Amino acid sequence: MRAPRKPSVAVIGAGFGGLGVASVLRRAGFADVTVLERADDVGGVWRDNTYPGAACDVPSSLYSYSFSPNPDWPRRYAGQPDIHAYLRRTVATEGLRVRCGTEVTGATFEDGRWRIETSTGTVTADVLVPAVGQLSRPAIPDIPGTFAGPTFHSARWDHGVDLAGRRIAVIGTGASAVQFVPRIQPRATRVTVFQRSAPYVVPKPDRAYRPWHRHAFERYPLVQQLGRLATWGVGELLTSALTSHRSLARLVDLLFRVHLRRQVPDRALRERLVPDYEIGCKRLLFSNDWYPALTSPNVDVVTEKITELTPTGVRTADGRAHEADVVVYGTGFAATDFLAPMRIRGLEGRELADEWAGGASAYLGLTVPGFPNMFLVYGPNTNLGGNSVIAMLEGQFAYILDVVRRIVPGSGVDVRREAADRFDAEMRERLGRSAWAGCASWYRDDRGRITTNWPGLVREYRRRTARADAADYRLVTTRTPQVEGA
Template identity: 35%
Template sequence: MSNTKLPRKLEYGRKMNEADVLIVGAGISGMCVAIDMVRKGLGRNFIIVEKGNQVGGTWNDQRYPGCCCDVMSHLYSLSFEPNPNWSHEFSGQEEILEYLVRVAHKYELYRHIRFNTEVSAARWDAPSNTWLTTIKRTGSKDAEFGEEYTMTSDFLVSGVGQLNIPRYPDIEGLSSFKGKTMHTARWDWDYDLTDKKIGIIGNGATAAQVIPEIAKVCKSLTIFQRTPNWMVPRNDAEISTTRKAVFKYLPYIRSKYRALLMDFGEEFFNTVFYPDSEYAKTVKELALQNLADALPGKKYAALRETLTPNYAPGCKRIISSDDFYPTLTKDNVQMETTGIQCITENDVEVAGDKEHELDVLILATGFQTTQFMHPIKIYGIDGVSIEDVWKGGASAYLGMTVPQLPNFGMLYGPNTNLGHNSIILMIEAQALYITTLINKVQTAREAGMSVSIRPKAKVLQEYSADIQARLATSAFADPNCHSWYKTESGLVTNNWADAVIPYQKRTSSINWEDFDIGGLGASDIMKEGKTSWNRVVEESWISNTTLLAGIITAGSVTAAGVVYRNTLRRLWKQRAF
């Protein structure tokens, strides 16, 4: 008898569209949940659907010139996948995407991902305690096999985040413009900007990155500013070969450096949450000095006034840049602060009958951030639409679970955004929490039962009332500025109401009394009372006083590096490591 193995054959009726977990989005959030399932030993019965052509989420979508992260590289990475070879203190889009691709390969995620695939709707099926999700194939060849199908899963995870769907400004005549129009999140690299007359609408973090780059090649650049931003120096620098070697071969030092960066971010929280504090005063002074240094003397007095905000630092994201202000001094760059009236075929018209003739219109207008899950249609208990549930503003318990949506978890959801630290610190905590829920659903299914788990409505109400009360006194709620953190009515739906560590601690256990649990496996879960796990502890023991002194002394984010070096010297003298 031959020992030769027969080739595997496709079997009719095999379950290609059923899984324990369906993850929507292959960005950092979706990847983190999948990896956490693998690391916890929860198996690989998950499917990730991604509407783009690559992993990376926003770092695959946003490819505009100058695109980079405003969180320092060694903190903007997964705790369990450090990268000692970051080339700069602040990484660019290409390097971050390369990092995420490497991580996806290491954990063999590609075999679970269906690219060029989007979710159009998801509906909870109560009799089976499963989600029935309508999947649409957007790739032309894939669509030849069938444009649409239904995925059945015991658990549904949203990893679409807050920076997903571009927001286009509501300006009369925008669609009539005959020149080239492009959103920064959908950049067209095939179009040559050389010697073009360009107008850019928006002057937030994205604009501050792209403006210095396109100003180098265009004939003219007009910046249409609605409100100015607080801006501090970035002080970006190349990381030397020696430092890379230290980070690679002395991981203790690398982890300590990361801890100090995290510590610095945690202290920076005080700036945005306590607008009358010494922290906020220090940052405001730093920003004003940065403006004065970049645009000195009487020549730029009017421009400095134009660029000085009238709201508390942190109401909008504080921008870090070394080249934005200097770019404004170029002969081919002008700032227009008069409100836009309309857009015609060739011009942008502002109040006072002034016209700006343009070849290109760039929209640096951000994303539809307060419309979570948009445009996916989600129907939960009794067919209720999440759009109806969130009509007055999105909310979720700990930013992850919703009473009307059983066996569901979302990452980077309502009130989990940060203005002071790395969002990856929040995402990792959320992944640990959501995979704990997944484990309970899996365990019940493996025992031939099923469960539905959702937070109690009263628990969410109390939670939301608490964080909204805290947010109401923060810089985020300052009525003098409009930001993507809040709805048109002024409700802050996007930002977290505390520092990262309190969130990590709060999401490192589940009290099952806070949840409505149904199904045959419910009693087994309720017997536990509470499930706890170890959070990822990365902060150091550096005191608040030391960090504040570092901020005042260094006057920028590089204070973390100053504290780091001084600490190492002290540790060396004490032989403490």
């Protein structure tokens, strides 16, 4: 009798998480791995975010797969087109099977397999890996009123709208706004930036790579690997500053204040650009041109609360009407709406939405009791305030591979409730005494829980996901295993 066949795997999402886990599984000999992607192309956020100036705020040496280094990055901090091209190249070099234009609407675990409902039909697999991430659904604030002109979110940039000579209202001052405002400001007649809370912005040590850099990276891969390691170490320091070592946080705060004072000579404007929260409550941002753009004569920073949209612009709480021709939202993503709007059903038809009624949680951010053979990538409590999320993702890839190797088709492995509850209690306790505990609502879901961020260093997470503990799981047997050639 031949050996049992290896489990089949369906991955949802073709961004860094989905393509990465599919690559790791394929490299380990799992041939039946299919990536389901709702869009017409791969890339995730790096396909969707095409706004002017879109780039990564993590150096390229670390914001890439360790198993697939790229010696051809044109800059230390790669732009959106180059990152998107890298992910497309990954599909080709890793031989991945991606079904684009296939939106997953729901999935049910029955008879030892996952039955996945998509816009193009039903797919079955032994293992389900949702890898839709935390940054796939743009968040648009609910503001009363209606604006008559063009309106769009930075993640859905409308390149058909000519911004030259226009009055542009920018709502939000997050990571995307810090990048696109300096690019649109020179072309616009006026840019009005509506700021709810100022971000901490520090210098971005970017540079263009010269031919000799790329030659060195290709000829001597260790050079790029050392750069990756150094960047990872700096990221760990930043993370510790945001989570535990407040003395480091004070140093970062000093760097921010020196950067602000050097680039913004006007005291009144500087005062408006100082955050009203402790460093760490929101992601630290890197930019060399954000503050110079805000000091331009055609830019106004408004801190009054927005009360309504009018047909011709934006009205604020002081009664002032700010005229605009275009409204652009730089308001981030619905990061706490994990897997929405997909409907996931586990054992005995249990709904994942019911399991998460009190707030999303998953053991190690990866798996949920009652949902066998399902492993999340970039799930609850795996985001970072500093460092590269790719380093977190690669820990998840290794863990998923370790568990999938133990799965026999026709059965399921289900994380034990007590293991998941212990982990959830740990996350609540540690996050409750972290810098994020005192933050307003930026990291909290509708129930007040912090469900996005990891409370420690990447090093700890990689250690804890290096190998799965069999004692944390129970076996769910539902039908006779299939065998190769049967």
